[in-house]
Amino acid sequence: MQNEEAIIIGAGPCGLAAAIELERIGLRPLVIEKRNIVHSISQYPTYMHFFSSPELLEIGEIPFTTANEKPSRLEALNYYRTAAQRHQIRVKAYESITSITPDGDFFILQGENRFGEKSSYKSRYVIIATGYFDHPNELGIPGEQLDKVSHFFRESHPYVGMKVAIIGGSNSAIDAALELERVGADVTVVYRGDDYSKSIKPWVKPGFQSKVAKGSIRMLFQSTVIGIENHAITVQGPEGPLQIENDFVLALTGFHPDRHFLNASRVTIEEEGFPTFNEATMETNVPGIYLAGVVASRHEANEIFIESGRYHGCKIAGHIQSLK
Structure with a gap:
């Protein structure tokens, strides 16, 4: 000893x-x-x-x-x-x-x-x-254990041309969305809040909002992912459940x-x-x-x-x- x-x-x-x-x-x-x-x-x-x-x-x-x-x-x-x-x-x-x-x-x-x-x-x-x-804080939803789901984001290259859903609205989620959009990924951000998080870096937020306004990034407020499948996710939003085609999920939930x-x-x-x-x-x-x-x-x-x-x-x- x-x-x-x-x-x-x-x-x-x-x-x-x-x-x-x-x-x-x-x-x-x-x-x-x-x-x-x-x-x-x-x-x-x-x-x-x-x-x-x-x-x-x-x-x-x-x-x-x-x-x-x-x-x-x-x-x-x-x-x-x-x-x-x-x-x-x-x-x-x-x-x-x-x-x-x-x-x-x-x-x-x-x-x-x-x-x-x-x-x-x-x-x-x-x-x-x-x-x-x-x-990581797990979602506790069907499909979370699929290989396509990750709680970490390192770099955008593996997601070139892919349909990627990001769960979360913090700085890590926003930064990942911007990097992914730059390499040509089809990005959807699913966030349970009704507006952008106040913690987002002030020098990043305007550029992100511009991407959303132009349709380069899809932003879903007041929404949660309730199911993950091989080729799709199901999102519960203000207007009810919505199925979205998907290749990868980044659950950046803390x-x-x-x-x-x-x-x-x-x-x-x-x-x-x-x-x-x-x-x-x-x-x-x-x-x-x-x-x-x-x-x-x-x-x-x-x-x-x-x-x-x-x-x-x-x-x-x-x-x-x-x-x-």
């Missing part, structure tokens, strides 16, 4: 920021990541640009420089990778933590790597910074934390489906287990939440230091 002072589960921006803050109070945390560093950002659309300006995404007092007004996905990958290297953060990649069990004033963590090899750790403090992106893992770790889940924690310290109802990053975001969008989530490590470090 490997003994550690503190273990951080998740090497996203907020997990890395927490590691830097713990180092500043004399701890030497181990960051365990089931995939690669900032995996969630690597899953973003290939040509995505952040809503936030670069200084709002900085960690560890390392400047985030870019020639653009808004940093790109590629620039962010390079930035966070560099931050981890400069601060010499200990990251154990491609290993999953499968359980956290209290052991007196410590915790026993069981891990498993991608080859099925087991490992175990003992740590006084555990910071869960796992994000959301492995747990994500939620791994409630099963949190519950198994004895972290309680509130009625709204989010974990219990103290916002002043980020400590959960289990003393010694903390949350950092989007796992504690409740309703906030992930790319915006990095702006505040990067400070969770300061709260955690301050609380741990006060206990000494």
Whole structure:
């Protein structure tokens, strides 16, 4: 068994920021990541640009420089990778933590790597910074499990000339629709709201509205997809059900934390489906287990939440230091 002072589960921006803050109070945390560093950002659309300006995404007092007004996905990958290297953060990649069990004033963590090899750790403090992106909000409708349905959008090329339905009205849905239209896809956006979301990036919204007005993109408000078939979808709208020819469905309906893992770790889940924690310290109802990053975001969008989530490590470090 490997003994550690503190273990951080998740090497996203907020997990890395927490590691830097713990180092500043004399701890030497181990960051365990089931995939690669900032995996969630690597899953973003290939040509995505952040809503936030670069200084709002900085960690560890390392400047985030870019020639653009808004940093790109590629620039962010390079930035966070560099931050981890400069601060010499200990990251154990491609290993999953499968359980956290209290052991007196410590915790026993069981891990498993991608080859099925087991490992175990003992740590006084555990910071869960796992994000959301492995747990999409499912629609619960017939056909959702078909191969044509995806909860992620990476790039438009695979959809050239295809009839694509996008479910959702957030920035991710709007950005995907614009990219798909540019490569010649036949795009229909299905959104349950009665008007455009107020969260849409202001520099993107006019162009999108223009595409809709010209008929280049079909926008269905007050509508939900109620069924998915091999070559069609059924949409329930204000005028009743409508069947639309379809090749692919992008269900960009958001994500939620791994409630099963949190519950198994004895972290309680509130009625709204989010974990219990103290916002002043980020400590959960289990003393010694903390949350950092989007796992504690409740309703906030992930790319915006990095702006505040990067400070969770300061709260955690301050609380741990006060206990000494």
